[in-house]
Amino acid sequence: MFDRLTTNHFQYEGKQLATWYFTVAVVLFGAQLLMGLIAATQFLYPSFLFEIFDFSVARMVHINALVVWMVYAMVGAAYWLLPDETGIEVVGIKFAKLGFMVLTAAVTVVVLVYILVQVGPASQATIWLIHEGREYIEAPRWADIGIAVVLVGFLLHVFLTAIKGTRTGIVTVLMADMIALVGLYLCGMGYTDNISMDQFWWWWVIHLWVEATWEVLVGVFAAYGLIRIIGANRQIVEMWLWIEVSMLFGSGILGMGHHYFWIGTPEYWWEIGALFSALEPLPLVAMFIHVTYDWGKEQGIAKAKGEESAVMNTPALTWFFTNAFGNFLGAGIWGFFHTLPQVNIYTHGTQFTSAHGHLAFFGAYATILIGIFYLAIQGSNNITRLKMTFDGKMAWFLINIGVFGMTVALTISGYGQVLVERAQMGATWEAFFVSQDALWFVQGLGWRLAMGVVTLVGFVYLVKDLLSSGKSEIHEK
């Protein structure tokens, strides 16, 4: 895929390691889509794989593959950009490669246990060995500890490399953000009988990853990407990055309050959560403006000089730009839809949440990580100017149409569900199932499945493009 995966073709071994992470990430991305299709089918045909491979299993692997492929791609991206930014090889690269092997072996075992064992008795042994049954962070305790150890090792590589080499603004933000990201993972490793306490700490991982530290990582990758792709001015890009950090952490950290409306936590989280989470879209608008402005500016300079284009990697820029808009649309708009407590008391835990989840994870993270895959294609094939192939265009169109289509379909389903289950019928067991048979609901889920298939076809094009684009003749060497 990323040409010459196993040879010492790379100037830096850190970059070679990055391509290993990217390869596993793409495989897990595919697993995520397949599991999603199984779960989406079960919504419409509940007898599909009933008591063989139940919805709970498909859904667990669906969301875990999502989290893990993104973490893999992010760690890979960090290893990819470190040598460029610091000007030196990743310190302790042999150990970093060992860490990759250990992590990948652990992930494989965890997934196999999920799929083959599925559930265990109500005991601590299940929590330690099979899974923890806590959405998104289901990994069993043994794997939690292993992941934490490998992540701390990763932190060491980042820090030692940054200290030894040049410490740019981008690397500084990366260092600070990674400390927070790794530290927060520890908040999700405990056990308590108190479900309110359980969910309180659970959100420290989920929210502070997805709505704070991951978003800052996106800022880091966008900054690095703009410098590499269009030759944006480092001083301006890094200034923007610091502004984005202020805005993202300023809104995102206390925006956590929007998860504390209904889990047993006090009422003051209504005001705090509503206010700060309503501010969360602002940095996303800023990031969109930033990317658009820099693109236009650099393109203008290049044209004035009589050059063909400032863009050295068209597919990467396309995905980065999709990220800038998709982040705002999926995380910002679709998040704001239901973030106020007056709305959320009805929409909490319905297909609205699912709609937002799909577009937000895609718009905010999948897009930019795919963009970074293309940077790696360019780097690992020594291509000066990477152009868009037909397969690359198909991948972009189909994946975007697919995910946005799923989101709109789920939003309509969610609307039907909220009206019937929550507003009319009192949110009971019966109310839930009546809403699941409502016409709008069922049609929405039908379209979701169809759009899921479109997404999968787009993914197939993406894999084909990643495998073949490096050898295409259309690029400038």
Next chain:
Amino acid sequence: MSKRTVSVWTDNQFWVRSAAWVTGFASVLLIWLTFDTLAQISMGTDEDLKNGIAKRVPGPTVINYKITYEMSDKRGHEVPVIGAKEKFFGRDDYTEEEAGALLELGKLGSQAKNCMNCHTLLGNGAYYAPDLTKAWLDPAWGENGPYLGMTGKNTKEEAMAEFLMYPSKYPTHERMMPNLGITAEEAKGLVAFLKHMSSIDTNGFPRNFGKKSTDLREKGSN
């Protein structure tokens, strides 16, 4: 980097400092609120229940009492109300240890059986099956409710336990719950967990639980 700076707004150092201060301030505020919240959501005790002290998360012996969900005029939404003693699997005298052990079994069971990847608990989880936050208070399991008759049991807790052990024997929809190998003891723990969860003060979520909009309209409130 900042040698040629003419304005503070284009000075990276200014933005670095801003980022540090804003992040620091937000983090300190979050940690401060966390201390307050942790104190408020820590589990109550048997003493609290006996003395009528309302806790956001009551102690496990709440399973000895009748729980209802009633509109609070003061707070403007429904809150769980802990009432008189009520038998749970034939007893209303569970000690703190016994009730705690049942709750632990149930909470572990809820994780081990992966409830959250079909259902929502406190509104969080997957959306394939009904929300369980106030499932204990669902009228369908109450007196004259259809599910009591469906399982052929006399009490809500026995009916729920029976359903949990043999879910595909009692379909409530085309979309059925799979058999998860839940033992009788685990089922008892899970029902205790559900009863305990229904006593948690969730700030009125879910709203109007168990009330149809037509009922509310007749009473002239919404």
